[in-house]
Amino acid sequence: MKWTRRKLIVGGTLGTGALVVGWWFAHERDRLGGRDMFRTRQGEVALNGWVKVSRGGAIIVAAPRAEMGQGIHTAMAMLVAEEMDAKWEDVRVEDAADLGIYRNVELLLEGARSQDPGLMRDIALWGGERVAGILGISATGGSTATRDAWEPMRLAGASARELLLRAAARKAGVKQADLVIADSQVRTRDGKPVATFGELVDVMGDLQPLKDVPLKSPSQFKLVGKDMPRLDIAAKVTGTATFGVDVRLPDMLYAAVANCPVFGGKPKGFTLPAGGLPKGLVKIVELPDAIAVVGDSWWKAQRFLNEGLKIEWDKGPNASLDSAALAAEYETLARAASDPTKTRSFETKSATQQALARVVEATYRAPYLAHATMEPMNCTARYGDGRLQLWMPNQSPSLMRYIAAKAAELDQAQVTVHTTYLGGGFGRRAEPDLVRQAVAIAKAMPGRPVQVLWSREEDMQHDFYRPMAVAHMQARPSKAAAWEWRSRLVSQSATGQIINRVLRLGEQGDPDGNSVERPPYGFPAYRQEAVVAKGPVPVGFWRSVGHSHTAFFDECFLDEVALAMNKDPLTLRRELLSDRPRHLAVLDAAAKAAGWGTPAPAGIGRGIALRVSFGSIVAQVAEVAVEGGDIRVKRVVCAIDCGRVVNPAIVRAQMESGIVYGLSAALHGEITIKGGMVEQGNFPDYQVVNLADMPVVETVIVDAPDSPMGGVGEPGTPPIAPAVGNAIFALTGKRLRSLPFKLA
Amino acid sequence: MIQFIVNGERRELEVELDKPLLWVLREDLELVGTKYGCGVAACGACTVHVDGQPMRSCSVPADQLAGRQIVTIEGLGGERLHAAQNAWIELQVPQCGYCQPGFLMATAALLAEKPKPTDAEIDAALTNICRCGTYQSIRKAVHRAAALMEARR
Numbered sequence: 078m079k080w081t082r083r084k085l086i087v088g089g090t091l092g093t094g095a096l097v098v099g100w101w102f103a104h105e106r107d108r109l110g111g112r113d114m115f116r117t118r119q120g121e122v123a124l125n126g127w128v129k130v131s132r133g134g135a136i137i138v139a140a141p142r143a144e145m146g147q148g149i150h151t152a153m154a155m156l157v158a159e160e161m162d163a164k165w166e167d168v169r170v171e172d173a174a175d176l177g178i179y180r181n182v183e184l185l186l187e188g189a190r191s192q193d194p195g196l197m198r199d200i201a202l203w204g205g206e207r208v209a210g211i212l213g214i215s216a217t218g219g220s221t222a223t224r225d226a227w228e229p230m231r232l233a234g235a236s237a238r239e240l241l242l243r244a245a246a247r248k249a250g251v252k253q254a255d256l257v258i259a260d261s262q263v264r265t266r267d268g269k270p271v272a273t274f275g276e277l278v279d280v281m282g283d284l285q286p287l288k289d290v291p292l293k294s295p296s297q298f299k300l301v302g303k304d305m306p307r308l309d310i311a312a313k314v315t316g317t318a319t320f321g322v323d324v325r326l327p328d329m330l331y332a333a334v335a336n337c338p339v340f341g342g343k344p345k346g347f348t349l350p351a352g353g354l355p356k357g358l359v360k361i362v363e364l365p366d367a368i369a370v371v372g373d374s375w376w377k378a379q380r381f382l383n384e385g386l387k388i389e390w391d392k393g394p395n396a397s398l399d400s401a402a403l404a405a406e407y408e409t410l411a412r413a414a415s416d417p418t419k420t421r422s423f424e425t426k427s428a429t430q431q432a433l434a435r436v437v438e439a440t441y442r443a444p445y446l447a448h449a450t451m452e453p454m455n456c457t458a459r460y461g462d463g464r465l466q467l468w469m470p471n472q473s474p475s476l477m478r479y480i481a482a483k484a485a486e487l488d489q490a491q492v493t494v495h496t497t498y499l500g501g502g503f504g505r506r507a508e509p510d511l512v513r514q515a516v517a518i519a520k521a522m523p524g525r526p527v528q529v530l531w532s533r534e535e536d537m538q539h540d541f542y543r544p545m546a547v548a549h550m551q552a553r554p555s556k557a558a559a560w561e562w563r564s565r566l567v568s569q570s571a572t573g574q575i576i577n578r579v580l581r582l583g584e585q586g587d588p589d590g591n592s593v594e595r596p597p598y599g600f601p602a603y604r605q606e607a608v609v610a611k612g613p614v615p616v617g618f619w620r621s622v623g624h625s626h627t628a629f630f631d632e633c634f635l636d637e638v639a640l641a642m643n644k645d646p647l648t649l650r651r652e653l654l655s656d657r658p659r660h661l662a663v664l665d666a667a668a669k670a671a672g673w674g675t676p677a678p679a680g681i682g683r684g685i686a687l688r689v690s691f692g693s694i695v696a697q698v699a700e701v702a703v704e705g706g707d708i709r710v711k712r713v714v715c716a717i718d719c720g721r722v723v724n725p726a727i728v729r730a731q732m733e734s735g736i737v738y739g740l741s742a743a744l745h746g747e748i749t750i751k752g753g754m755v756e757q758g759n760f761p762d763y764q765v766v767n768l769a770d771m772p773v774v775e776t777v778i779v780d781a782p783d784s785p786m787g788g789v790g791e792p793g794t795p796p797i798a799p800a801v802g803n804a805i806f807a808l809t810g811k812r813l814r815s816l817p818f819k820l821a
Numbered sequence: 822m823i824q825f826i827v828n829g830e831r832r833e834l835e836v837e838l839d840k841p842l843l844w845v846l847r848e849d850l851e852l853v854g855t856k857y858g859c860g861v862a863a864c865g866a867c868t869v870h871v872d873g874q875p876m877r878s879c880s881v882p883a884d885q886l887a888g889r890q891i892v893t894i895e896g897l898g899g900e901r902l903h904a905a906q907n908a909w910i911e912l913q914v915p916q917c918g919y920c921q922p923g924f925l926m927a928t929a930a931l932l933a934e935k936p937k938p939t940d941a942e943i944d945a946a947l948t949n950i951c952r953c954g955t956y957q958s959i960r961k962a963v964h965r966a967a968a969l970m971e972a973r974r
Contacts, residue, residue, distance in 0.1 A: 314909045316852075316922045
């Protein structure tokens with residue numbers, strides 16, 4: 078019974094789904110929270126767990142999601158302000174405590190809805206398994222934050238509005254039904270001013286918020302759907318936005334870290350220079366896999382690590398690890414005969430087990446990738462008096478608190494996590510490594526805050542990389558009813574690794590989410606196999622995760638199939654999506670805006686790709702030239718259907734962002750390993766797209782207000798590599814099947 | 822003891838002579854708007870003005886600072902916002918924002934030298950790195966800042 082294992086997993090997911098959905102329906106309204114849940118300062122009053130008002134008229138919204146550039150603070154505040162009828166200029170956000178009402182239920186629901194293999198299903202499975210422990214975490218990932226906030230934050234705004242109306246009615250001695258609100262001002266129905274929000278702060282008394290208040294119908298929206306200005310811009314152009322590295326605390330020390338350069342190695346010992354520790358440096362802390370130097374200056378500590386301290390490493394079992402050798406192994410595994418007992422498989426029932434006749438086949442490759450956030454990894458910690466405080470740019474305060482409490486041997490109640498702005502996240506800042514290190518170092522310096530910062534080189538060489546992947550693709554294209562599509566992909570499992578890293582549970586049955594994301598087409602017969610490779614290379618979630626490479630494999634290979642069928646790539650995609658009107662609309666919108674079907678300008682090739690990820694459908698057309706032997710992407714047209722749009726300017730910005738991130742990977746990104754060590758160390762050898770390389774990006778948002786809401790942080794990334802690869806083929810006739818693209 | 826001027830203020834500091842300006846700003850003066858990104862003058866996040874010239878402060882040692890005029894993002898534009906900052910706000914440029922102080926300092930220096938830069942001149946001057954992909958907005962904002970500056974004159 079070869080599918081038993083899969084059924085078990087799917088069954089487990091459905092069980093999880095029932096649990097999660099049941100929990101959600103039972104508790105949805107409980108996410109409003111009480112007035113005691115949002116901590117107030119002098120002159121402020123909380124209206125529920127999400128909203129405060131100050132005497133000065135400021136409306137302060139709890140923002141429990143990480144602002145890493147994706148505009149989530151603005152989107153969340155818009156939902157509250159919309160229902161409160163608040164004046165946008167009055168609105169600001171504040172870091173929120175780690176409370177149950179703020180937990181990201183959508184992160185679990187997204188997976189629970191899906192029976193397909195994939196990242197979100199694995200996360201749901203994981204969340205479900207932990208029901209008794211940490212069901213639901215405050216986390217930012219999977220492009221879920223706006224979807225999660227949509228109901229509870231509008232309810233928070235509507236409930237706050239009702240409470241303000243009640244208070245105003247009591248203050249003015251009029252009936253609540255006779256009052257209205259516009260632009261943060263309560264008036265009578267005939268227009269007489271009654272009170273500003275600020276003037277109601279002192280008359281709230283013990284009024285309690287209602288959980289059952291009506292929400293606006295979309296036709297009443299004044300802010301949602303508009304390009305409202307972001308709340309974080311002023312601070313970010315004046316240098317006053319506080320990122321993790323900008324935290325400055327009284328008596329603070331700095332720590333620089335040398336991680337063992339070989340994966341899995343550890344320090345054997347170190348030798349101080351003749352003069353001992355230089356002035357200003359106070360301690361050397363030996364960690365299980367690293368050495369930290371603590372002092373009054375990070376620069377001094379880092380220089381001492383570079384030039385003064387001699388560290389001897391025990392390289393451990395991976396001293397001969399080599400990514401080129403691994404790639405060759407993957408290649409063999411990918412092309413090996415199908416063996417369902419040794420792989421994870423997903424298929425439609427009509428897929429044949431026989432070898433395919435009249436087959437199109439090709440092998441595709443994607444390398445390891447670093448996240449390379451602009452702000453290098455850091456965490457500031459103060460340990461003392463039985464308490465632990467953390468200041469950290471992170472994607473999950475719940476996880477950081479959980480990890481920190483374990484590492485410090487404290488109760489979670491004794492641990493506070495302050496989330497700063499994130500200088501980029503892309504999945505890297507959901508990892509628990511920095512917090513473990515910072516706690517260990519802070520414990521060695523009790524009572525003093527220590528800011529642990531990694532150099533760029535440490536950041537690049539000790540990342541959790543987008544897994545290297547090799548896929549062997551096969552198709553038997555024929556009349557629509559006889560289509561058959563197969564892929565066999567070899568890659569490590571990021572999901573499996575991260576679960577083990579966070580929860581330290583040991584082997585988790587190799588979740589395969591990182592490797593098997595499905596293409597969106599209705600192939601009549603379809604089989605997907607994943608060979609989950611074991612290995613010591615640390616891998617993790619990299620913006621768009623499994624889609625980042627599988628979209629490249631699927632969409633470039635589909636163009637190869639189109640060629641074999643002598644069909645236009647757009648035509649073939651349209652045929653395969655004929656019963657999916659939303660997909661077709663997106664594909665057509667991109668094609669039309671790009672002028673698909675009209676001759677491309679001289680020297681330009683056009684390529685198209687489509688991917689559905691994180692609930693959104695994105696199609697892109699890339700226009701590519703070759704100049705002086707270099708691939709130059711000149712223009713990208715991007716169409717997205719993400720359901721109802723909260724802030725179109727942010728959606729457009731996220732599409733540009735996802736495209737540039739994916740383009741850096743497509744044109745340059747490659748992490749290689751030799752002797753167990755990463756060979757790249759800094760931007761000169763891990764090149765990224767810069768301004769001179771930036772294509773013109775045109776984004777079309779397909780209006781779909783009645784469709785389920787999708788994410789926008791990640792879905793812009795997957796289609797760009799295949800769109801560029803397909804454009805290179807259109808221009809040069811060369812089919813490039815390895816990333817990064819190299820013409821020579 | 823090194824004496825220099827930062828954002829119009831005279832400062833005297835006892836620092837190691839090889840300590841880079843970036844770390845003098847961030848650690849000794851608590852001017853943390855100037856960012857560390859690479860330490861090898863590759864990413865531009867640490868760009869400041871030294872006597873009006875854009876410099877990558879991670880690679881300027883303290884012993885070259887004596888008597889110099891330093892301007893950082895905190896001092897850009899003096900009492901009011903620089904036109905580049907106004908343009909950045911108008912066009913909503915930043916995403917994560919970490920690289921933006923460096924871009925703004927490089928842009929201000931470019932506009933001081935070339936009030937109406939071409940796209941090619943912008944490409945040549947702004948070699949900073951942004952991982953969020955704000956480049957398209959930055960290009961528009963540089964042109965917008967040039968127009969704002971012209972209007973102010």
